[in-house]
Amino acid sequence: MDETTDISHAKTQKRQEETKTLHPLVELTLMRVREFLREKEAVFWVFIFPVLMTFALGIAFRNTAPDKTLVAIEGEDAKATELASVLSRSPEISASVLSPEQAAQALRSGKVSIVVKPTNDSFEYHFDPTRPESRTARLLVDDALQRGKGRTDVVSVGEQKITEPGARYVDFLVPGLIGMNLMGSGLWGLGFTVVIARSRKLLKRFAATPMHRSHYLLSFMLSRLIFLVLEVAAVIIFASLAFGFTVRGSWLSVTLITMLGGFTFSGIGLLVAARPTTIEGVSGLMNFIMLPMWLLSGTFFSSERFPHVLQPFIQALPLTALNNVLRALMNEGASLSSNWIPIGILLFWCVISFIVALKIFRWQ
Amino acid sequence: MSTQTSTRPVALRCSGLVKRFTDVTAVNGLDLEVFAGECFGLLGPNGAGKTTTVEILEGLTPSDEGEVELLGRHWTSGNDRALRERIGVQLQETQLAEKVTVVETLRLFRSFYQRGHGVDEVIHTVALEEKRNARVGKLSGGQKQRLAVACALVSDPELLFLDEPTTGLDPQARLSLWDIVEKFRAGGGTILLTTHYMEEAERLCDRVAIMDHGKMIALGTPAELIESLGADQIIEFSVTKELEEDPVQRLPAVSHLHKRSDVYALTVSEIGVALPALLAEIERQQSELVTLTTHQATLEDVFVSLTGRMLRDG
Numbered sequence: 001m002d003e004t005t006d007i008s009h010a011k012t013q014k015r016q017e018e019t020k021t022l023h024p025l026v027e028l029t030l031m032r033v034r035e036f037l038r039e040k041e042a043v044f045w046v047f048i049f050p051v052l053m054t055f056a057l058g059i060a061f062r063n064t065a066p067d068k069t070l071v072a073i074e075g076e077d078a079k080a081t082e083l084a085s086v087l088s089r090s091p092e093i094s095a096s097v098l099s100p101e102q103a104a105q106a107l108r109s110g111k112v113s114i115v116v117k118p119t120n121d122s123f124e125y126h127f128d129p130t131r132p133e134s135r136t137a138r139l140l141v142d143d144a145l146q147r148g149k150g151r152t153d154v155v156s157v158g159e160q161k162i163t164e165p166g167a168r169y170v171d172f173l174v175p176g177l178i179g180m181n182l183m184g185s186g187l188w189g190l191g192f193t194v195v196i197a198r199s200r201k202l203l204k205r206f207a208a209t210p211m212h213r214s215h216y217l218l219s220f221m222l223s224r225l226i227f228l229v230l231e232v233a234a235v236i237i238f239a240s241l242a243f244g245f246t247v248r249g250s251w252l253s254v255t256l257i258t259m260l261g262g263f264t265f266s267g268i269g270l271l272v273a274a275r276p277t278t279i280e281g282v283s284g285l286m287n288f289i290m291l292p293m294w295l296l297s298g299t300f301f302s303s304e305r306f307p308h309v310l311q312p313f314i315q316a317l318p319l320t321a322l323n324n325v326l327r328a329l330m331n332e333g334a335s336l337s338s339n340w341i342p343i344g345i346l347l348f349w350c351v352i353s354f355i356v357a358l359k360i361f362r363w364q
Numbered sequence: 365m366s367t368q369t370s371t372r373p374v375a376l377r378c379s380g381l382v383k384r385f386t387d388v389t390a391v392n393g394l395d396l397e398v399f400a401g402e403c404f405g406l407l408g409p410n411g412a413g414k415t416t417t418v419e420i421l422e423g424l425t426p427s428d429e430g431e432v433e434l435l436g437r438h439w440t441s442g443n444d445r446a447l448r449e450r451i452g453v454q455l456q457e458t459q460l461a462e463k464v465t466v467v468e469t470l471r472l473f474r475s476f477y478q479r480g481h482g483v484d485e486v487i488h489t490v491a492l493e494e495k496r497n498a499r500v501g502k503l504s505g506g507q508k509q510r511l512a513v514a515c516a517l518v519s520d521p522e523l524l525f526l527d528e529p530t531t532g533l534d535p536q537a538r539l540s541l542w543d544i545v546e547k548f549r550a551g552g553g554t555i556l557l558t559t560h561y562m563e564e565a566e567r568l569c570d571r572v573a574i575m576d577h578g579k580m581i582a583l584g585t586p587a588e589l590i591e592s593l594g595a596d597q598i599i600e601f602s603v604t605k606e607l608e609e610d611p612v613q614r615l616p617a618v619s620h621l622h623k624r625s626d627v628y629a630l631t632v633s634e635i636g637v638a639l640p641a642l643l644a645e646i647e648r649q650q651s652e653l654v655t656l657t658t659h660q661a662t663l664e665d666v667f668v669s670l671t672g673r674m675l676r677d678g
Contacts, residue, residue, distance in 0.1 A: 020482065021471045021475040024472075027471060031461065035461055038464075197461075200458065202458060202460065202461065203457060204424060204458070205455055205460075205515075207424060208448065208455065209448055209476040209477070209519075210422075210444075211443075211476040259556065319568040
């Protein structure tokens with residue numbers, strides 16, 4: 001009898017040694033990491049989706065010969081046919097002869113960028129000046145027609161076509177995708193996890209233990225840091241393999257800024273999740289916060305294109321700041337110090353959102 | 365009784381507790397005293413204010429009025445952590461994270477406390493060794509509840525709060541949870557337990573407070589409370605033709621008659637005397653017996669006699 005209890009006692013002791021617990025902050029962070037890695041969908045959205053997106057957009061906007069400008073010529077007489085042959089001599093124009101109705105229809109639906117209507121001795125251009133491709137088409141068509149009538153260049157100019165790495169659309173796109181991805185994973189990752197824990201009364205249960213509340217919130221930061229490195233690396237490595245993307249600035253600066261971006265959006269995620277008790281509530285709030293940044297912060301095209309009056313607002317958005325710094329570092333090889341304004345904006349959002357989130361956080 | 369209370373150390377005391385929500389007063393002037401080493405039951409239907417009371421005592425919900433003293437201390441923002449080290453809490457609705465395993469969950473909870481049991485020791489206590497590496501989402505209801513209790517036990521607390529620990533569990537799972545509670549109590553721990561199951565309170569609790577509408581309506585050991593009915597047997601019966609109630613109430617050894625829909629419940633002290641008299645009375649009133657059952661009086665009967673309602677009516 002004594003012997004068996006001794007053995008089982010020894011066994012228990014040995015097992016206890018096996019499952020030592022670590023510092024609460026480490027245990028909490030481990031919990032985050034485990035929960036994330038065991039959620040297959042989350043892994044897809046954070047790691048696979050951005051890579052697929054880079055791939056799709058990189059292919060869609062890859063550098064092939066620029067598309068020809070499509071032009072319609074109105075009228076069915078010999079004059080129109082002659083005009084078409086003049087225009088088609090230009091390598092950048094593809095002209096077709098259409099009836100007036102067909103031509104108007106083609107212009108309306110965007111099939112052609114401009115309609116040329118022959119008049120007695122001249123031409124008339126029908127186009128929509130608010131469409132950039134129509135304005136380009138007008139210049140190309142006019143140039144081709146004037147040359148056809150005998151105009152010559154006053155000065156001959158040299159041309160150098162630049163499509164080298166660093167100035168292509170994909171080079172512009174990758175930093176933007178990284179920024180957008182950091183925003184998405186920070187907000188969704190934190191927001192949902194916190195609100196689910198709250199709605200399942202898990203936050204209340206933690207509040208009933210001597211756990212340091214700051215440890216709980218810090219564990220989100222630490223786990224984000226781990227995944228951030230992986231998700232940014234996934235996009236950069238893929239883009240460099242598939243499209244020859246290169247980072248011109250220093251890797252240290254890029255690492256520091258992605259960390260700052262990750263922390264900033266974690267803070268905003270925490271702020272968004274500080275009060276809501278339902279998934280519906282937090283989803284609405286997250287969309288409300290992210291939508292303006294998706295639209296305005298220059299992920300897919302430069303935010304400079306938006307009207308001047310909106311610029312102060314757009315530049316103050318954390319995603320605009322992050323995208324701008326990332327592009328400066330990756331595309332232009334700029335230094336951190338020359339980007340102190342957007343870095344300052346990011347730091348501001350990071351600190352403010354954390355402080356406010358801690359103040360208003362609801363544990364039950 | 366009063367001499368006893370003055371000598372026994374008190375683990376938990378509250379007085380004049382009031383908690384109002386916008387539409388209802390959940391706790392309405394509650395005084396409680398739980399002695400060290402006892403298992404104290406808060407019994408009452410759903411909505412009686414049990415959970416609100418417990419969460420105030422646990423320092424999770426502030427009360428509007430009244431005082432709480434726990435292990436000789438009060439909830440303040442200052443020494444909360446020291447106090448939390450010494451209590452174990454199982455909340456009624458907590459759902460632990462589903463994607464992590466039993467042992468990972470317990471390691472997390474253990475890490476919050478300065479001292480406590482080993483994780484495997486607690487897994488053994490709640491008999492979850494086979495599920496040690498299973499994810500929480502894969503556990504049965506009873507196993508989840510045992511894990512929830514294990515999370516409360518892992519700090520080796522002096523005072524354990526269990527809020528409806530067996531609600532919704534099958535009888536087998538309930539029995540195994542009762543074992544865990546009894547073991548903790550045998551080790552000298554103090555327990556405050558809420559339940560709306562009578563048999564649970566009778567089996568586990570040294571003393572029981574019956575709550576209704578935020579107030580305590582009875583307090584004592586289960587035996588004392590049942591004794592207060594002045595009877596120890598209940599005869600429940602139904603008849604073909606409605607009975608005149610007065611003569612039935614005056615039958616020998618009958619202390620109380622209660623009618624609920626078409627079932628009569630007769631509280632009697634000596635069933636050997638009361639039953640023949642009842643049968644004779646039914647015949648005299650030219651009615652016929654349809655059903656008849658008898659059982660030992662329980663806390664359920666105490667609740668019915670105090671409120672006129674069944675516990676499960678809520």
